[in-house]
Amino acid sequence: MHLNHPETFPERHTHGAGPSPSTSGGAHLTRPDGRRRALRIGLGGPVGSGKTATVAALCRALRADLSIAVVTNDIYTREDADHLLREAVLPPERITAVETGACPHTAIRDDISANLEAVEELEDANGPLDLILVESGGDNLTATFSRGLVDAQIFVIDVAAGDDIPRKGGPGVTGADLLVVNKTDLAPYVGSDLEAMARDAKAQRGDLPVAFTSLRAPDGVAPVREWVRERLAAWAAPDPAAV
Numbered sequence: 718m719h720l721n722h723p724e725t726f727p728e729r730h731t732h733g734a735g736p737s738p739s740t741s742g743g744a745h746l747t748r749p750d751g752r753r754r755a756l757r758i759g760l761g762g763p764v765g766s767g768k769t770a771t772v773a774a775l776c777r778a779l780r781a782d783l784s785i786a787v788v789t790n791d792i793y794t795r796e797d798a799d800h801l802l803r804e805a806v807l808p809p810e811r812i813t814a815v816e817t818g819a820c821p822h823t824a825i826r827d828d829i830s831a832n833l834e835a836v837e838e839l840e841d842a843n844g845p846l847d848l849i850l851v852e853s854g855g856d857n858l859t860a861t862f863s864r865g866l867v868d869a870q871i872f873v874i875d876v877a878a879g880d881d882i883p884r885k886g887g888p889g890v891t892g893a894d895l896l897v898v899n900k901t902d903l904a905p906y907v908g909s910d911l912e913a914m915a916r917d918a919k920a921q922r923g924d925l926p927v928a929f930t931s932l933r934a935p936d937g938v939a940p941v942r943e944w945v946r947e948r949l950a951a952w953a954a955p956d957p958a959a960v
Contacts, residue, residue, distance in 0.1 A: 748844065755786070755846035756952040757836060758945065759825060759862035761889055762873035764855030767899040767932060769797045771873055772852050774938035775945060776806035783847040783949070786811040786839040788832060790821050790854045797852060811843055821854030822861070829866040836866075847949060858887030869948055871941070875900040880909035883917035891921045895928060895944050902931040 748754050760768050769789070776785055785807060789797035795814035802809055815831045817824040824832055836849050851867055853860055862870045872893035874882045877900055883890055890896060896918055904911050911929065918927045928940035 748840065752845055753953070755784075755836075755840055755844070755849045756869075756949055757849045757851060757867040758948065759851045759853065759867035759870040760873060761821075761825065761853040761856060761860045761862065761870065761893070762897075763857060763875075763878060766855070766873045766875045766878065767897075767930075768852050768855070768873050769800055770932050771871075771897065771899065771930070771938065771941060772850050773801055773804050773806045774932050775850065775942060776801070778936075778938055778942045779848070779945065780807060784843070784845065785848045785850065786813075786836075786843055786846055788813055788815060788835045788839065788849065788851045790815045790817050790824055790832070790852060792817050792819065792821065792854055797854075811839065813839060817854060821856045822859070825851070825853045825860070825862045825866060827863075829863050832866055847953075848945070858882070858885060858889050861888045861892060868952070869894040871895045871897055873897045873899055876904045876909040876911065876914070877907050880904075880911075880914050881917075883914050883921055886921050890918070893925070894948075895926050895941070896922060897941055898927065898929045900931060901929050902933055 746753055760772060762768050772787060776787065779785060787801060787807060789795070789801065791797055791814065793816060795816065798812050798814035801807070801812050813835050815824055815835055832851060836851065839849060840846050851862070870893050872889040874890065874897070876898060898914055898918070901911060915927065926944065928944065930941060931937045
């Protein structure tokens with residue numbers, strides 16, 4: 718349930734994961750005032766892979782020239798939201814939490830009501846927004862976001878979990894719009910082969926992009942930041958069908 722409104726029981730919404738929604742002017746892409754709504758990007762991945770750290774780094778890197786908000790998901794707490802608040806990556810009113818009460822994928826894929834409520838309320842309260850980041854709670858390699866909730870999804874894995882993760886595949890690894898291989902600075906200490914991870918990711922994903930990151934390095938989030946900027950540019954482009 719959306720923690721800021723514990724008395725609210727929203728209508729159930731279920732959406733299957735599928736192709737990215739068209740950016741060509743459907744009613745679901747616009748706000749009541751006719752302006753295009755914020756781009757919604759979901760971040761998923763296993764526990765400890767660095768999802769919250771990636772969200773924090775993106776906020777720091779983009780907040781100077783973009784209007785951003787964040788929704789976090791945890792099973793029984795709002796720990797990730799509290800971490801972002803302590804780090805002051807955004808004003809407090811731009812960070813909210815969803816308590817899933819079950820496996821995190823249920824609230825980002827199966828019944829997205831609470832997350833939809835959260836993103837819509839953030840935009841109502843703080844809009845117009847350019848970008849809303851929706852962070853899943855830690856889950857396994859099958860976690861994916863409903864395309865009724867987000868417009869694109871990032872899946873974060875880390876080298877400390879083993880360099881065989883890209884080879885094992887799973888919907889998160891194979892189908893996310895961007896795969897992030899995080900904590901590359903740990904590779905020498907845990908015996909992970911980054912070149913093998915890159916080859917395996919290519920074999921699983923084809924032409925879908927892969928970013929290798931170390932958030933401890935100066936501007937280590939740069940490849941993810943630039944990918945987000947590209948998505949934002951495409952999102953903001955005029956609709957040719959409306960010309």
